[in-house]
Amino acid sequence: MLNKEANPIFLVGMMGAGKSTVGRCLAERLGMDFVDLDEELERRCGVSIPFIFREEGEEGFRRRESALIEEFTRAKGLVVATGGGAVTQEKNRTLLKNAPIFTVHLKVSAEQCYRRTKNSDRPLLQCENPLEKITLLLESRNPLYGEVASLTVDTDGKASKRVAEELNQTLINLQVIK
């Protein structure tokens, strides 16, 4: 009950880190609601993310994503899964660092990321060499995930349920939630 009033928990990290999967499971354990910002954006626009990328480019997608991040940093009682590129925008990083929220970085290696995303339609990975692209994205993004997060959780070699269980326990130990 108390957790419905708690500050939101934001999950950041690379595509395939498990933000959507772990976030849903964590919210259930904590008795909080769950919002996936990619899904919320698709629901509100009535079209898919690949469609938004095609019509408006990455820039248009980032503008819409930023507006949602701003909105949900003001919410209560939520676990929020962000999109993998949320930290690429300075405006978002400022919010993720300064808003009354608790931000967790779900960390994934390039190899695991590749395995978890290889048959998906994620626009940034529709290229000749997705593993190389993932490696480059991780090089530039990992410092940014680290910059905004108060806690980093390694997900390689752990089932998503186990990541959620561990994170739940850590959040209790840190008294982030009751």
Ligand SMILES: Nc1ncnc2c1ncn2[C@@H]1O[C@H](COP(=O)(O)OP(=O)(O)OP(=O)(O)O)[C@@H](O)[C@H]1O
């Ligand atoms: N710890 C894990 N172990 C194995 N598979 C996982 C793990 N976490 C997630 N997955 C799987 O990887 C795929 C991608 O996970 P998910 O969609 O949760 O990633 P995400 O971080 O939300 O990515 P995006 O940034 O693109 O939204 C899903 O098929 C999911 O079942």
Ligand SMILES: O=C(O)C1=C[C@@H](O)[C@@H](O)[C@H](O)C1
């Ligand atoms: O890592 C990224 O930049 C992205 C990740 C996905 O969650 C989506 O937000 C979109 O495909 C972009």
Ligand SMILES: [Mg+2]
């Ligand atoms: Mg996701």
